[in-house]
Amino acid sequence: MDLLIRFVAAAVAAGTPLLYGTLGEIMTEKAGHLNLGVEGMMSVGACAGFLAGYYTDSFALALLAAFGAAAASALIYGVLTVTLMANQNVTGLTLTIFGIGLSNFIGILALGRSESGTLKLPEGITAQMRGAGIPGLRDIPVAGPLLFSYNAFVYIGIVIAVLLFLYFGRTKSGLNLQAVGHNPGAADAAGIQVTRYKYASILIGGGICGIGGAYCAMIINGGVWVSNNVGGLGWIAVALVIFANWKPLNAIGGSLVFGALRILKFYVPKSVLPLPNAFYDMMPFLITALILVVTSMRKKQNLSLPGNLGNHYFREER
Amino acid sequence: MPHSTERKSADRTSVLAAGALSGKDAIACRGITKRFGTVVANDHIDLTVRYGEVLALLGENGSGKTTLMNMLSGIYHPDEGVILVDGQEAVINSPVDAMNMGIGMIYQHFRLVDVFSAMENIVLGTKEKRLRDKELKEKISEICQSFGLEIQPEKRVYEMSVSEKQTVEILKVLYRGTRILILDEPTAVLTPQETQKLFQILRKMKEQGCAIIIITHKLHEVLEISDRVTILRKGKSIDTVETAGTDEKILTELMVGKAVSLEIDRPPVNHKSPILKVVNLTVKKPDGTKAIDNISFEIRKGEILGVAGVAGSGQKELCEAIAGLMKIDKGAILYEQENIIGKTPAEIIRMGISMSFVPEDRLGMGLVASMDMVENMMLKSYGNGRGPFVDRKPARELANRLVEKLGIVTPGIDTPVRLLSGGNVQKVLLGREIESCPNLLITAYPVRGLDINSSYTIYDLLNEQKKKDVAVIFIGEDLDVLLELSDVIMVLCHGKITGFLDARKASKEQVGLYMTGAFSQEVAQ
Numbered sequence: 001m002d003l004l005i006r007f008v009a010a011a012v013a014a015g016t017p018l019l020y021g022t023l024g025e026i027m028t029e030k031a032g033h034l035n036l037g038v039e040g041m042m043s044v045g046a047c048a049g050f051l052a053g054y055y056t057d058s059f060a061l062a063l064l065a066a067f068g069a070a071a072a073s074a075l076i077y078g079v080l081t082v083t084l085m086a087n088q089n090v091t092g093l094t095l096t097i098f099g100i101g102l103s104n105f106i107g108i109l110a111l112g113r114s115e116s117g118t119l120k121l122p123e124g125i126t127a128q129m130r131g132a133g134i135p136g137l138r139d140i141p142v143a144g145p146l147l148f149s150y151n152a153f154v155y156i157g158i159v160i161a162v163l164l165f166l167y168f169g170r171t172k173s174g175l176n177l178q179a180v181g182h183n184p185g186a187a188d189a190a191g192i193q194v195t196r197y198k199y200a201s202i203l204i205g206g207g208i209c210g211i212g213g214a215y216c217a218m219i220i221n222g223g224v225w226v227s228n229n230v231g232g233l234g235w236i237a238v239a240l241v242i243f244a245n246w247k248p249l250n251a252i253g254g255s256l257v258f259g260a261l262r263i264l265k266f267y268v269p270k271s272v273l274p275l276p277n278a279f280y281d282m283m284p285f286l287i288t289a290l291i292l293v294v295t296s297m298r299k300k301q302n303l304s305l306p307g308n309l310g311n312h313y314f315r316e317e318r
Numbered sequence: 319m320p321h322s323t324e325r326k327s328a329d330r331t332s333v334l335a336a337g338a339l340s341g342k343d344a345i346a347c348r349g350i351t352k353r354f355g356t357v358v359a360n361d362h363i364d365l366t367v368r369y370g371e372v373l374a375l376l377g378e379n380g381s382g383k384t385t386l387m388n389m390l391s392g393i394y395h396p397d398e399g400v401i402l403v404d405g406q407e408a409v410i411n412s413p414v415d416a417m418n419m420g421i422g423m424i425y426q427h428f429r430l431v432d433v434f435s436a437m438e439n440i441v442l443g444t445k446e447k448r449l450r451d452k453e454l455k456e457k458i459s460e461i462c463q464s465f466g467l468e469i470q471p472e473k474r475v476y477e478m479s480v481s482e483k484q485t486v487e488i489l490k491v492l493y494r495g496t497r498i499l500i501l502d503e504p505t506a507v508l509t510p511q512e513t514q515k516l517f518q519i520l521r522k523m524k525e526q527g528c529a530i531i532i533i534t535h536k537l538h539e540v541l542e543i544s545d546r547v548t549i550l551r552k553g554k555s556i557d558t559v560e561t562a563g564t565d566e567k568i569l570t571e572l573m574v575g576k577a578v579s580l581e582i583d584r585p586p587v588n589h590k591s592p593i594l595k596v597v598n599l600t601v602k603k604p605d606g607t608k609a610i611d612n613i614s615f616e617i618r619k620g621e622i623l624g625v626a627g628v629a630g631s632g633q634k635e636l637c638e639a640i641a642g643l644m645k646i647d648k649g650a651i652l653y654e655q656e657n658i659i660g661k662t663p664a665e666i667i668r669m670g671i672s673m674s675f676v677p678e679d680r681l682g683m684g685l686v687a688s689m690d691m692v693e694n695m696m697l698k699s700y701g702n703g704r705g706p707f708v709d710r711k712p713a714r715e716l717a718n719r720l721v722e723k724l725g726i727v728t729p730g731i732d733t734p735v736r737l738l739s740g741g742n743v744q745k746v747l748l749g750r751e752i753e754s755c756p757n758l759l760i761t762a763y764p765v766r767g768l769d770i771n772s773s774y775t776i777y778d779l780l781n782e783q784k785k786k787d788v789a790v791i792f793i794g795e796d797l798d799v800l801l802e803l804s805d806v807i808m809v810l811c812h813g814k815i816t817g818f819l820d821a822r823k824a825s826k827e828q829v830g831l832y833m834t835g836a837f838s839q840e841v842a843q
Contacts (some may be wrong), residue, residue: 046395083740114733170449172441174439175434175442176442176443178431178434179431179434179442179443180433182432182433182434183429183430183431183432185426185429186429186430186431186442187431187442187443188413188429189413189423189425189429190413190439190442190443190444191413191414191417191494192431192443192489193414193443200679214817302435307431307432308435315393
């Protein structure tokens with residue numbers, strides 16, 4: 001029982017960066033833009049968040065920096081695909097390569113300047129973000145560790161998911177955004193500022209991805225900077241969007257499942273299942289491939305899929 | 319003082335208040351000119367539409383009708399000239415501006431979000447607070463009542479028929495307080511009954527004082543619905559006439575610039591034996607529903623079989639089944655007594671069956687848009703050359719021959735076909751199919767969006783084939799043409815055949831009733 005609780009808690013922690021990546025990509029795709037640069041935007045966010053935390057010792061500033069830097073990288077994507085109408089897939093892939101490279105490069109520069117040769121987050125910020133749950137509630141048996149024992153990222157992520165759910169489902173602006181993603185021609189004719197919505201959604205989506213990146217850099221490796229800290233999570237997030245069927249609340253469940261897959265190797269004793277670690281490392285990607293196969297076989301018209309995903313919109317084109 | 323976006327969105331009541339404006343100019347265009355590169359699409363066009371009238375805008379393809387309307391709805395900007403709205407000079411920079419001035423446009427291809435409900439589409443993009451569903455429904459039903467519309471507000475658009483979708487489009491503009499309504503070929507996809515219903519609605523709007531501009535190719539509709547007609551030819555406004563004092567012949571002459579015979583020739587059929595027999599054919603769509611449901615028919619040599627039906631009744635699947643592009647679920651297709659099911663498209667083409675399908679975007683099937691005419695000719699003859707190398711010479715000759723014979727307007731046979739206008743693209747497609755000397759020619763929507771002159775060239779081509787004993791399956795939209803051109807009309811409704819009619823005797827209304835499934839031959843007998 002105790003093992004199970006620890007397993008779930010660990011799965012939540014491991015799934016959180018995926019949750020951010022997925023939510024960010026859902027936001028972007030709702031405007032009809034497939035941004036394959038999630039990995040890159042997360043890397044940029046990782047670097048900016050970590051360094052801001054390292055130098056300012058403030059969690060809030062670290063979050064802000066991660067969001068802002070990733071949104072700035074998403075702006076490159078936005079200008080290329082919305083205004084210049086470049087191919088979305090190529091632009092996204094390039095953004096990934098660029099983001100990872102830039103993040104590692106700045107990381108190495110910062111490492112070179114530090115005296116100890118390593119970068120470790122200061123005590124203050126570690127205490128702020130790890131806060132170890134909600135005081136009072138975290139001590140309740142079973143429910144305490146399961147629900148109230150996490151770091152701040154987890155709760156912020158869930159709040160963002162709920163906010164996005166309300167935004168898409170309950171607000172006029174959310175409806176407009178989805179119209180842009182489904183049929184920009186119709187949205188334009190209805191008087192919606194298509195370009196403005198696209199940029200807003202791409203920038204905010206990118207920013208959310210960036211916070212996920214900050215999680216990778218600041219939490220996963222115990223607050224020590226390492227290169228390539230996002231490590232492919234961005235790609236899983238892209239697939240999770242399909243798994244979650246473009247619904248923010250489903251993304252919570254999806255990232256939990258994939259979080260569990262990532263840490264499974266630590267919880268299945270080798271004596272029970274003698275599988276190599278590499279097998280477990282492969283699991284999330286294998287399941288991602290399987291999901292893509294299964295969802296592609298679905299024959300019914302998918303109402304959640306933004307109908308115009310991947311196509312650019314030019315008003316004067318007939 | 320020019321109009322600007324600041325002008326507050328006109329509220330719904332102003333539609334009714336517009337009644338007081340009746341007879342005043344709603345929109346006046348003065349010397350509107352629009353150039354695309356070196357092409358002058360609109361050349362000093364003058365046009366006036368008043369409140370309380372229906373103005374028909376008539377012109378051939380490429381005469382600049384849509385360009386002009388796009389300037390009124392804020393898609394393009396005029397290079398020269400002024401647009402007056404309500405007597406004031408107006409700058410219309412975007413669809414929002416147009417909407418704020420009370421101008422609403424209904425495009426030929428609907429601008430609706432398929433996965434949204436009717437209600438959501440109607441309020442989409444409006445600035446006011448999001449209403450509760452109940453209030454919204456009341457508001458919508460209020461508008462419906464005053465104009466005689468019917469709608470199910472919660473129904474999603476992808477589940478709707480074409481006519482229902484059009485109703486949503488109309489409601490969308492009415493909800494925004496439109497007083498000036500522009501409709502781009504609204505009847506192209508409607509059955510005669512649905513067209514009548516639309517005209518009822520337009521008449522009601524007119525009574526309430528709205529100004530309506532309608533673009534259509536169908537002359538009898540122009541005569542039926544409009545008060546005045548403005549005729550465009552080659553980007554110039556030729557004339558504006560009162561509908562009451564004109565007829566189809568005068569209008570055609572004004573439009574084309576010369577007298578055109580509107581008769582379609584119909585040579586008799588001499589053969590008795592069928593060339594193609596379809597027996598109990600069933601075809602399923604990818605989602606498992608039946609696109610073609612147990613249909614049987616036959617066609618003789620030298621016969622034109624017209625296929626009528628509301629868009630999406632299985633026409634496309636029927637074409638593709640015969641051409642070997644679609645898996646057949648049940649039944650048989652016998653061509654000269656031989657079952658062709660299971661043969662590859664290449665084998666079927668070699669047997670002398672040729673298909674040309676003109677989809678809505680007019681290019682999708684049959685031609686490669688970015689390739690030139692010669693290369694497109696070769697798509698059907700690439701197998702002919704010796705060895706791995708292609709032989710361009712015959713294709714080049716064929717392309718030149720087509721240009722000459724069909725009067726295709728093109729800068730040269732090396733120009734990518736996507737740069738040709740719609741009519742010319744269709745001539746290229748149909749011309750190539752005919753040149754392969756088929757025994758059975760399947761042609762779907764060959765005159766889709768074509769003007770009178772080009773349409774008649776195509777009808778002549780089909781009749782020429784008929785005289786050469788080619789069997790023609792002609793899938794069409796315009797019932798008048800189907801009735802004049804075909805020998806037999808087969809009506810499809812939801813993938814089933816609802817009736818066979820003798821085209822020489824049947825009336826348009828009859829065909830319309832079969833199309834909606836209100837009538838079917840079993841019932842009639």
